[in-house]
Amino acid sequence: MSKLPVTVGQVLKGKNGLYEIIEALKTNTVFKAAILGSTSEEIHPGAQQLAVIKTETDESMNYVFNRERNNYELPHMASCKTIRALRDVIGFDSQKPLEPQCMVFEWMDQDLRTVPYSRFRSKPGLPRVIARSVLETLAFLKETYGAFHSDINPNNILLSNVDSTCPVVKVGDLGNMLREGYDDTRIQSLPTRAPEVWRGLGCFHSSDVWSLGATVIFSLQTKPHYGLWNLTTTKLTYWLAQRLVFGAGDKIIDGNTEAWCIAKIIRLVGPISPPVNEAFLDEFSLARALEKEEYEDPETGEMKQFITVGTVRQELERIGGVPQDLIEFIEYLLVIDHTKRPTARDALRHPYLADVVA
Numbered sequence: 001m002s003k004l005p006v007t008v009g010q011v012l013k014g015k016n017g018l019y020e021i022i023e024a025l026k027t028n029t030v031f032k033a034a035i036l037g038s039t040s041e042e043i044h045p046g047a048q049q050l051a052v053i054k055t056e057t058d059e060s061m062n063y064v065f066n067r068e069r070n071n072y073e074l075p076h077m078a079s080c081k082t083i084r085a086l087r088d089v090i091g092f093d094s095q096k097p098l099e100p101q102c103m104v105f106e107w108m109d110q111d112l113r114t115v116p117y118s119r120f121r122s123k124p125g126l127p128r129v130i131a132r133s134v135l136e137t138l139a140f141l142k143e144t145y146g147a148f149h150s151d152i153n154p155n156n157i158l159l160s161n162v163d164s165t166c167p168v169v170k171v172g173d174l175g176n177m178l179r180e181g182y183d184d185t186r187i188q189s190l191p192t193r194a195p196e197v198w199r200g201l202g203c204f205h206s207s208d209v210w211s212l213g214a215t216v217i218f219s220l221q222t223k224p225h226y227g228l229w230n231l232t233t234t235k236l237t238y239w240l241a242q243r244l245v246f247g248a249g250d251k252i253i254d255g256n257t258e259a260w261c262i263a264k265i266i267r268l269v270g271p272i273s274p275p276v277n278e279a280f281l282d283e284f285s286l287a288r289a290l291e292k293e294e295y296e297d298p299e300t301g302e303m304k305q306f307i308t309v310g311t312v313r314q315e316l317e318r319i320g321g322v323p324q325d326l327i328e329f330i331e332y333l334l335v336i337d338h339t340k341r342p343t344a345r346d347a348l349r350h351p352y353l354a355d356v357v358a
Contacts, residue, residue: 003099004099006053006102008022012033012053013090013207016038016088017087018037018049030056034048034049035049035051053090072174078138079103080136080144083140084108084158084171088104090104092339108159110159110160111159112130112157112215117221122212122286123162124323126162128352131347132348133157135209135344136348138209139345147178147179148203149174150178151173151175154190154218155173156173156177157169157170158171181202181204183200189244189250192214192246195265198261198272199274199280200209200280209343217330245312250309256283259283262283263288264307271313271333272284273328313331328352
């Protein structure tokens with residue numbers, strides 16, 4: 001029997017309060033809500049307090065929704081102040097089978113994807129606070145549960161008070177938090193996917209560290225307003241009218257998106273060992289060819305490279321205005337061999353993050 005849908009104007013009752021749905025933020029699964037009353041805090045008259053309500057997706061993804069709720073209920077999870085807080089749950093009552101099941105999260109003003117590159121670059125402290133907050137989260141997950149996040153990308157890094165001297169940065173979406181070495185499928189979004197995941201070796205704590213480096217680079221780049229992220233648990237594509245450093249936004253061939261992404265990593269960071277899964281051998285062979293070979297421009301007859309990016313340092317210097325200490329920090333995170341890549345705890349001791357409070 002299907003659950004009743006969540007709709008704008010609806011009032012939902014949780015264990016800790018009442019919430020009125022005021023806007024759909026993501027199709028019919030994520031909503032902005034006003035807190036009408038709360039048993040855990042005082043709501044001052046005339047002051048609107050907000051929350052985010054996430055409800056079940058289609059049945060094929062219910063396991064991710066349920067896993068996120070279960071992850072939030074793990075002992076000590078609420079103690080991590082760099083993870084967006086779960087403030088309430090709605091509808092997990094066997095006596096009310098038609099009531100929508102929802103999780104109620106603390107409100108954050110925006111995600112990193114929506115922060116203009118100019119603001120990101122003009123505030124030297126912002127990349128530092130973001131990096132420290134994400135790394136604190138990753139270290140907590142690793143040290144407390146032996147787990148990794150698996151989906152560090154601009155959509156899941158949440159911010160409030162960006163223009164203040166003390167911006168608040170938290171990590172959201174624990175639906176894909178898994179145990180070290182998960183290798184059933186190649187998870188992580190395409191632009192932030194680590195080399196070991198491409199190889200089929202598995203996903204690890206260190207894979208999240210790679211994703212952070214790729215995410216910071218994304219945030220430094222000029223992004224036209226008509227860009228669009230299309231995110232699933234296994235695929236993240238970004239359509240742009242210009243080159244992106246990582247990912248397939250500049251792909252000029254039909255299909256072969258995975259090979260294109262791998263080829264760019266080879267050019268940007270260095271050679272990747274062969275895949276451990278034979279199913280990916282053709283991808284890697286094509287990636288190596290794309291990274292080296294040229295094609296003839298049909299309009300000019302000029303020979304051009306398929307892959308036009310340089311090294312990570314060259315691309316960051318091409319952006320202009322990126323501090324050298326930030327470039328060095330990003331290079332420090334983006335190590336091809338995941339066994340030699342710094343852990344989150346190691347990275348927190350990097351000089352770039354000295355004296356930064358998350």
